[in-house]
């Protein structure tokens with residue numbers, strides 16, 4: 567009942583969206599060697615052609631060798647321009663000044679430095695920053711606010727992670743990238759499913775149930791899982807609401823349309 571499939575029109579819809587949105591500009595993508603950015607790169611090339619797409623790999627000292635190789639493999643397979651920018655030293659230098667105490671704050675700083683690099687390149691070269699967030703991450707807030715969560719457009723933002731896997735297979739993304747365990751790559755040994763505490767297969771079904779308007783009890787009943795797991799997902803969704811809005815601004819408005827400001 568909460569089985570997720572990939573609509574047959576999804577690929578075509580996304581490609582048309584990318585083409586319309588980017589127009590006569592170009593695209594830049596942070597290529598991590600992971601599933602989401604690889605899939606987005608494949609879609610961008612289909613939509614825009616290889617000459618309009620730039621992939622930027624931004625490793626630091628904890629980036630596994632396989633990820634560096636996979637990012638390069640994607641770029642080579644697609645024939646797009648590929649640049650590598652090491653961020654380890656930038657993070658260290660910045661943190662010498664800021665002196666962040668918590669591991670996660672420093673991890674998020676890395677994601678924000680990657681974002682700043684992509685926006686720098688976009689400004690400089692008439693490109694748009696291509697987001698790689700998927701629907702599962704967006705709905706539970708599993709991204710760095712104004713880090714990897716910041717972009718000009720998000721082609722796979724309406725696809726759950728399990729649907730991204732299906733699309734990746736259809737697009738011919740290398741199988742070793744598809745079968746890799748998803749990781750934010752910000753901390754050593756980090757894994758999405760360990761940190762979130764739920765496998766994407768289950769998480770996506772819970773979120774899909776939520777999207778369809780089922781309550782927590784009904785979802786637990788349909789999926790035959792512990793209600794506590796469903797509750798936790800609903801809580802993650804609620805707690806991360808602030809990440810899905812533009813900006814909280816107090817509405818002041820105009821005191822009186824008749825006031826003459828020159829007086």
Ligand SMILES: Nc1ncnc2c1ncn2[C@@H]1O[C@H](COP(=O)(O)OP(=O)(O)OC[C@H]2O[C@@H]([n+]3cccc(C(=O)O)c3)[C@H](O)[C@@H]2O)[C@@H](O)[C@H]1O
Nearest residue numbers: 674677703707708709710711714749750751752758761808
């Ligand atoms: N109620 C509220 N209203 C408005 N703003 C609020 C807020 N509560 C917190 N905030 C703000 O949000 C900040 C917390 O958000 P944030 O800085 O994002 O930090 P946070 O959500 O604590 O951490 C990011 C999470 O996303 C994961 N991540 C990051 C990057 C990539 C990936 C991946 O899958 O690849 C995953 C990462 O492992 C971690 O679990 C607070 O410091 C505060 O500034």
Ligand SMILES: Nc1ncnc2c1ncn2[C@@H]1O[C@H](COP(=O)(O)OP(=O)(O)OP(=O)(O)O)[C@@H](O)[C@H]1O
Nearest residue numbers: 596597598600601602603623624698714748749750
């Ligand atoms: N080393 C990196 N170099 C370039 N971009 C990166 C790097 N690490 C993370 N990013 C950017 O941050 C995004 C968010 O990371 P995330 O882990 O969610 O996606 P992914 O690595 O593409 O796929 P997966 O979730 O399967 O690991 C990436 O898609 C990529 O755009």
Ligand SMILES: [Mg+2]
Nearest residue numbers: 598600749750
């Ligand atoms: Mg990753």
